[in-house]
Each structure stands twice: as structure tokens, then as C-alpha cells.
Amino acid sequence: MPMKNTNETITDFTQTVPIDQVGVESRVARLNSRSIKKESKIEALKMALSMIDLTTLEGMDTEGKVIQLCQKAMKPHASLPDLPTVAAVCVYPNMVKVAKERLKGSGIHVASVATSFPSGMATLEDKLEETKRAVEYGADEVDMVISRGKFLKGEYNFVFDEIQAVKEACGDAHLKVILETGELQTYENVRKASDLAMQAGADFIKTSTGKIQPAATQPVTLVMLEAIRDYYYETGRMVGMKPAGGIRKAKQAIQYLVLVKETLGSNWLTPDYFRFGASSLTNDLLMQIVKQQTGVYQSLNYFSND
Amino acid sequence: MKEENTDIQEKPFKPSSPTNRLSFKAEWEYAEAPESTDHISIEDRYGLFIDGKFIEPEKGRYFKSINPANEEVLAEIAEATQQDVNKAVEAARNAYEKTWSKLEAKERGKYIFRIARLIQERAREFSVIETMDGGKPIRESRDVDIPLAAAHFFYYAGWADKLEYAFPGKEVTSLGVAGQIIPWNFPLLMLAWKIAPALATGNTVVLKPAETTSLTALKFAELCRDAGLPEGVVNIVTGAGQTGSHIVDHDDIDKIAFTGSTEVGKIIMKTLAGTDKKYTLELGGKGPNIIFEDAPIDQAVEGIINAIFFNQGHVCCAGSRLLVQEGVADKVINKLRDRMETLIVGDPLDKNTDVGAINSKQQYEKINEYLELGVDEGADIFQSSADLPDNGYFCKPTIFTNVAQSNRIVQDEIFGPVLTVQTFRTAQEGIEKANNTPYGLAGGVWTDKGSKIFRVGQNIDNGVVWSNTYNQFDPTSPFGGYKESGVGREGGLHGLYGYVKFK
Numbered sequence: 001m002p003m004k005n006t007n008e009t010i011t012d013f014t015q016t017v018p019i020d021q022v023g024v025e026s027r028v029a030r031l032n033s034r035s036i037k038k039e040s041k042i043e044a045l046k047m048a049l050s051m052i053d054l055t056t057l058e059g060m061d062t063e064g065k066v067i068q069l070c071q072k073a074m075k076p077h078a079s080l081p082d083l084p085t086v087a088a089v090c091v092y093p094n095m096v097k098v099a100k101e102r103l104k105g106s107g108i109h110v111a112s113v114a115t116s117f118p119s120g121m122a123t124l125e126d127k128l129e130e131t132k133r134a135v136e137y138g139a140d141e142v143d144m145v146i147s148r149g150k151f152l153k154g155e156y157n158f159v160f161d162e163i164q165a166v167k168e169a170c171g172d173a174h175l176k177v178i179l180e181t182g183e184l185q186t187y188e189n190v191r192k193a194s195d196l197a198m199q200a201g202a203d204f205i206k207t208s209t210g211k212i213q214p215a216a217t218q219p220v221t222l223v224m225l226e227a228i229r230d231y232y233y234e235t236g237r238m239v240g241m242k243p244a245g246g247i248r249k250a251k252q253a254i255q256y257l258v259l260v261k262e263t264l265g266s267n268w269l270t271p272d273y274f275r276f277g278a279s280s281l282t283n284d285l286l287m288q289i290v291k292q293q294t295g296v297y298q299s300l301n302y303f304s305n306d
Numbered sequence: 307m308k309e310e311n312t313d314i315q316e317k318p319f320k321p322s323s324p325t326n327r328l329s330f331k332a333e334w335e336y337a338e339a340p341e342s343t344d345h346i347s348i349e350d351r352y353g354l355f356i357d358g359k360f361i362e363p364e365k366g367r368y369f370k371s372i373n374p375a376n377e378e379v380l381a382e383i384a385e386a387t388q389q390d391v392n393k394a395v396e397a398a399r400n401a402y403e404k405t406w407s408k409l410e411a412k413e414r415g416k417y418i419f420r421i422a423r424l425i426q427e428r429a430r431e432f433s434v435i436e437t438m439d440g441g442k443p444i445r446e447s448r449d450v451d452i453p454l455a456a457a458h459f460f461y462y463a464g465w466a467d468k469l470e471y472a473f474p475g476k477e478v479t480s481l482g483v484a485g486q487i488i489p490w491n492f493p494l495l496m497l498a499w500k501i502a503p504a505l506a507t508g509n510t511v512v513l514k515p516a517e518t519t520s521l522t523a524l525k526f527a528e529l530c531r532d533a534g535l536p537e538g539v540v541n542i543v544t545g546a547g548q549t550g551s552h553i554v555d556h557d558d559i560d561k562i563a564f565t566g567s568t569e570v571g572k573i574i575m576k577t578l579a580g581t582d583k584k585y586t587l588e589l590g591g592k593g594p595n596i597i598f599e600d601a602p603i604d605q606a607v608e609g610i611i612n613a614i615f616f617n618q619g620h621v622c623c624a625g626s627r628l629l630v631q632e633g634v635a636d637k638v639i640n641k642l643r644d645r646m647e648t649l650i651v652g653d654p655l656d657k658n659t660d661v662g663a664i665n666s667k668q669q670y671e672k673i674n675e676y677l678e679l680g681v682d683e684g685a686d687i688f689q690s691s692a693d694l695p696d697n698g699y700f701c702k703p704t705i706f707t708n709v710a711q712s713n714r715i716v717q718d719e720i721f722g723p724v725l726t727v728q729t730f731r732t733a734q735e736g737i738e739k740a741n742n743t744p745y746g747l748a749g750g751v752w753t754d755k756g757s758k759i760f761r762v763g764q765n766i767d768n769g770v771v772w773s774n775t776y777n778q779f780d781p782t783s784p785f786g787g788y789k790e791s792g793v794g795r796e797g798g799l800h801g802l803y804g805y806v807k808f809k
Binding site: 019026027034038039047226233235261 | 326328329330331332333334335336337338339445449600601602603604605606608609637640644648657658754774775
């Protein structure tokens with residue numbers, strides 16, 4: 001464990017928590033061998049659906065597309081009215097108002113990316129301004145990116161202060177901190193960035209923007225979950241986890257749920273503490289749910305593309 | 307044994323120790339996922355496999371093989387007496403003289419390759435039977451035992467016609483008939499460890515599986531027949547210790563290979579003293595698993611779990627003594643306890659089971675005696691809260707803290723899912739504690755610092771020291787013990803030595 005400073009709360013981030021790559025990957029492989037069948041599979045599929053941050057983050061997003069997405073969020077599949085809704089709709093700041101309006105009364109959160117997503121290459125003032133604006137427009141959750149350049153350069157205090165400032169700018173909105181693990185190079189850096197983000201006040205830590213490959217992977221997620229666990233052991237505060245990008249299949253989603261269940265326990269298995277940043281995952285989950293109920297796979301044409 | 311009489315979080319080593327606990331009382335439970343047994347055929351009764359045929363035992367005595375997970379009888383197994391062992395040795399001697407030693411090495415290799423491929427082809431069948439007969443989780447027999455058994459045959463098949471490269475500048479010949487006695491913890495895998503190098507070097511075999519786990523060896527006999535292996539090259543005689551002693555005592559056997567307890571190993575060594583039989587013994591262990599404070603802790607915790615709860619702790623190289631540096635002791639124990647809560651104990655055939663059934667009633671009772679002994683010795687016991695099935699022999703994953711080097715639970719090989727936890731301050735102390743045992747089979751060192759791995763690893767008197775991992779096996783790697791953990795090496799190039807003599 002890194003050394004503690006005298007004030008007992010802030011870690012010396014120049015110290016590194018050792019992570020064994022081989023061990024992490026073999027643990028993931030072992031958890032992937034869990035066999036999830038029958039009722040537990042149906043439950044998992046529905047749970048995964050309820051944890052989705054339905055996302056559209058394209059330069060060519062339109063109001064129409066966001067509205068479509070909100071409809072899907074509220075009623076994922078018309079022929080199965082009893083399904084849970086997704087957890088949130090995640091958009092760029094300029095689409096927050098549209099989504100907020102459309103989701104009114106549904107209980108579904110609006111999440112907005114901010115702080116010059118996806119690169120984070122902007123001044124702190126601009127980032128704070130953007131965050132405040134997103135919250136003002138009605139965002140319940142803010143997904144910020146960290147300054148990876150500063151992090152890799154070893155300027156941990158800069159990154160820490162930035163997250164803290166954004167957290168403050170969020171007010172009551174929940175803050176998800178995107179580490180962009182695809183740019184952090186090592187599991188030890190992932191661990192360090194996770195510790196740093198949590199201590200700076202993150203409500204959630206999130207793997208990726210989805211714009212960089214690799215995006216979310218299970219080993220990276222496990223390292224982050226273990227960081228969350230240690231932080232919980234130390235402080236008693238539960239921080240949420242959001243893998244994002246590259247999770248397209250129901251089978252993968254269930255593997256992630258197993259990871260959470262066996263690392264952090266049942267308290268994290270709710271949309272309050274675990275989310276999937278995904279879009280095409282929704283339809284695969286729906287397809288599998290329908291398959292479990294009818295025994296046959298339906299054509300993709302029966303599921304709305306939003 | 308059910309109540310936790312001491313709660314570690316209430317009396318931590320340091321005031322700063324974390325106290326928050328995770329909850330694994332999940333609403334989302336995994337549904338049962340049992341491996342199907344429909345495709346398995348087990349005969350009601352098995353004879354002895356001698357000279358390529360299954361034959362009745364001379365005295366007509368049979369004993370029952372029990373599924374330890376539900377106490378149901380799986381089959382009746384023949385008990386081989388002196389006459390039967392004589393017959394088997396005679397068949398092996400004949401096969402050695404007439405066919406096997408005369409065969410071109412390349413041809414020997416082909417047979418062994420064929421056996422390896424047949425094991426792969428029938429892997430599912432072998433895994434399921436191994437699990438039913440021995441109680442180990444299907445995940446392990448499917449992912450570890452059977453693939454490794456096939457790998458051993460593949461590996462030694464390759465050596466068959468390359469012995470001149472294995473022993474450069476020397477000429478070697480086979481020994482003759484090898485008598486082999488294997489334990490119940492890895493039935494087919496131990497069979498492979500024994501038979502593959504013996505055949506590759508040109509010997510013939512009389513093998514006795516353990517009396518509680520004979521089925522896969524008998525299935526293997528069928529497989530030898532299917533492979534067209536010349537009659538008498540592999541003979542399987544079943545029975546308990548008495549049958550084993552007939553093999554050890556037999557005049558016409560040239561080599562004894564034994565894996566089992568140190569107690570029996572000593573008896574065998576005494577019997578063989580003064581004879582010209584070669585022998586290799588792979589015996590007990592009380593493996594030290596040493597965690598330094600600069601170790602990758604989460605992976606180390608996983609390593610501790612794999613070291614002691616793999617195969618219900620029925621592993622001679624199990625990491626059954628945890629030695630953890632005091633600075634991280636609280637943290638490691640806390641994490642270990644939470645991790646133990648996620649171990650699924652139960653039906654070995656369920657694909658999600660992590661800890662299966664204890665192999666036999668006898669072993670089950672022995673483990674329970676040690677649990678009581680541990681409490682009597684004043685150690686603090688912690689067991690996972692897993693619900694155990696009503697039938698069958700099951701034991702909760704258990705750790706003992708607050709133990710001393712002088713406790714019997716620290717000294718004796720328990721051979722069950724029971725871990726003792728001790729702390730140490732300096733590396734020197736860790737090494738001393740690790741070596742303060744008559745055993746010397748295997749151990750682990752966990753640290754992020756490469757130089758420490760070598761410095762500590764070299765000073766532990768163990769045949770195997772794993773670093774930042776545990777219980778990794780490969781046919782190319784030699785395995786064996788120091789001190790009372792055995793004589794000779796199995797696996798790898800070293801594994802050939804036990805089955806050849808130099809001209």
C-alpha cells in the first residue's frame with residue numbers, strides 16, 4: 001500500500017500498489033468459467049438491462065436520435081412490457097435538455113459527458129464551466145475524463161485537484177470519473193488512477209470513453225473493482241463501477257456481473273453501484289431474454305435499432 | 307465447529323485495521339449447473355486387468371467404491387491378493403521380455419501418443435468419472451486433471467525415441483517391470499505421471515490405484531485395450547494397502563514408484579533397503595506459502611485460496627501453512643475471509659462448485675479430528691458460512707489463526723481444506739519457519755521484488771517453490787521432495803532417470 005500522508009486521508013500517489021498481471025488475468029479466466037443457467041441467467045439478463053447507461057456520443061447525434069434512445073430507455077421492448085428500464089441515458093451536454101424533457105417522470109437518469117470529452121484537452125475553467133452547464137441543463141450524472149497526459153507525466157496532484165474541482169462543480173449530480181484505461185498502459189496505473197479518483201470524490205469510476213481501443217476489458221475492471229473494495233475496507237464508502245465500450249453481448253455482461261458479485265458482493269449488484277456504458281448490448285440482452293422465454297432466437301429485425 | 311469463537315476484526319493486530327465487511331448473501335444466486343452423467347457407463351463390478359484382459363480375482367473378494375458426495379455405491383472392485391499380483395507381474399515380465407523391450411523405440415512412442423489422444427477424445431467421460439469417484443469438483447477434473455494427464459502422455463511419448471538425447475554420451479536401457487502405487491487425490495493424473503515415463507523408457511507396468519478411486523484406472527485399462535497396446539504391458543491390480551505391499555515385496559519387480567503418505571513411504575524404504583530395486587517416492591508435505599508485505603495482495607489472496615482449497619486440500623504440495631509478514635497480516639486475513647465466503651462448496655458435479663467432497667469417510671473423520679485438535683490447541687478457527695449438503699463427506703473451508711510452530715495442526719499434514727496462518731517479521735524468520743518441518747515438497751513466495759523471490763526461494767528446502775503463483779503443473783517440469791517429502795523426481799527430463807539404468 002502507498003504511504004499515507006500525515007493528514008491520514010490522501011495517499012502518496014508516487015508509490016505504487018503492486019498488481020500481478022498474470023494473477024489478474026487468471027482470476028478473470030476462472031470467473032469466466034462460472035456457468036450461469038436457467039433462472040439465474042434470466043435474472044442476470046434483466047439485471048444487466050437495468051444497469052445500462054444507454055449511450056450515444058457521436059458528432060452526428062441529432063435530437064431525433066436522442067429522443068429515439070429515450071423511448072428505448074423507457075420501454076426497451078414493446079412486446080415485453082414488464083422489463084426493467086435502463087438506468088440512464090448518456091449524451092453530450094448539448095443534448096441534455098432534450099433527453100431530460102423526454103425522460104421526465106420515468107425515473108431514468110440523464111448522464112452527460114463533460115470536461116471536453118473524450119480528450120479532456122481543455123483548460124480547467126472550461127471544464128468546470130461545461131460541467132456546471134450540463135448540470136444546469138438537468139444532468140443527474142456527469143461523466144468526466146481525467147487528464148491522462150498529466151497523469152502519465154506523474155502530476156498526480158493536478159489530476160486530483162481537477163477531479164475535486166469538477167466534483168464540486170457537479171453539486172448534487174453524481175460524478176463518474178473516466179480513467180481511459182486504454183491509455184494508462186499498466187494495471188498498476190489503472191489501480192493508481194482508481195485510488196486517486198475515489199479519494200478525490202468520484203461517485204463512480206469508469207473505464208473508458210469508448211473512443212480509444214482497448215475500451216473496457218474484464219481484467220481492467222477487476223483491478224478497478226479491487227481498488228473499490230480496498231477503498232471500501234478503508235473508508236466504508238461505496239464507490240460505483242462502470243465499464244464502458246466494447247461490451248456488446250449478453251454473455252459478456254453476465255461475466256461482468258459475476259466479477260462484481262464475487263469481488264464486491266451483493267451490495268454492488270444494483271444500478272446505484274454498477275453500470276454498463278453500452279448501446280448495442282441492449283438488443284442482445286433483449287434477444288436473450290426473448291430466447292429464454294420462447295426457446296427460440298428471433299431475427300434482429302424484431303428489435304428496434306436506436 | 308460451526309460457531310466462530312473468535313472474530314478477528316474485533317482484535318486486530320493494529321488499531322488501524324479495516325473493519326468494513328462485504329456481504330455475499332446474494333439475491334442473485336447461481337442456479338444449479340450439473341454436468342450430465344448420461345454418457346457415463348460404469349460396470350457393476352470390475353475385475354483385475356492382467357495380460358490385456360479383465361479377470362476375476364483368485365479369492366473372489368470385492369470391495370465397494372463409493373461416491374463421496376452422496377455415499378452411493380458406484381461399483382464393486384476386485385481385491386487383488388498375492389496370487390493375483392504374481393499373475394500380474396508374470397504378465398508384465400512376459401510382455402517385457404517378448405514384446406515391449408524388443409519394440410523399436412519409435413513404435414513405443416506411437417502407442418503412447420495413441421493413449422494420449424484417446425484420453426483427449428474421452429476427456430469428458432474421464433472427468434465425470436473422476437469427479438464421481440473421488441469427489442473433486444468437475445471444474446478441476448475437466449480443466450486440470452484430465453488435460454494434464456493427456457499432456458504427460460504426449461510429453462513422454464515424445465521422449466520414447468529420443469533417449470540418447472536425454473542422456474547424451476551415455477547409453478541407457480530399461481529396467482524391466484515397474485510396480486507403481488498411486489494415491490487417491492489425483493487418480494488419473496498420478497497414473498499418467500507413473501505410466502507415461504515407464505512406458506516411454508521401455509518398461510512394463512503393474513499399477514495399483516488407491517482403493518477409494520480405482521475407476522479411472524480401470525477405464526484407462528479399457529483404453530489401453532482400445533489402443534491396441536500389447537497385452538501385459540500395462541496391468542492394473544486393485545486393492546488396498548495389502549495389495550500394495552505384495553507389489554513392493556515382489557521379487558520380480560525392478561522398480562517401485564510410490565506416491566502417498568510419508569508413513570507408508572518409510573515402510574517401503576525399509577522393505578526395499580538391501581534389495582537392488584530402484585525406487586522413487588513422492589510423499590507428504592506441509593507447504594509454506596510466504597506472503598511479503600510488498601506482494602500484490604489481491605493476487606496473493608487468490609494464490610492462498612488456490613494453494614489450500616484446490617482439490618479440497620487433498621494435495622501433497624498444498625500451501626497449508628500461510629506465513630504472512632506482520633505488516634499486512636490483518637489485511638490479508640480479512641481479505642481471505644471475504645474470499646472464502648465466495649467459495650461454493652457442494653455437489654462436485656456442479657460446474658460452479660469450487661470445493662467438492664472429501665474423498666472418503668476415513669479422510670473426513672481425520673480432518674474433523676484435526677479441526678477439534680486445532681481448537682483444543684488454542685487456535686482461533688474461522689470457517690466459511692457455506693451450507694453443506696446433508697449427505698456425503700463435506701468440510702467447510704477453514705483457517706486457523708493464532709497458531710504456533712509447536713502446534714500439531716501446524717506440523718502435521720492434514721490433507722484437507724484447512725489452513726494455518728502464522729506471521730513473521732523478517733525474511734530470515736519467514737525462511738526459518740518455512741524450513742522448520744520434516745517435509746520439503748513445495749511452497750510459495752509472494753513479493754513484487756524479483757531479487758527477493760530468488761533470495762528467499764533458494765533458501766527454502768523444497769522441491770518446488772512457486773513465485774507469485776501456486777499449484778502450477780507442467781509435464782516438462784520436474785516435481786519431487788526434499789527431506790521426508792520423497793526421493794527422486796517425476797516429470798520433465800528428470801522423470802526419465804527413475805526408469806532407466808546406464809549401461
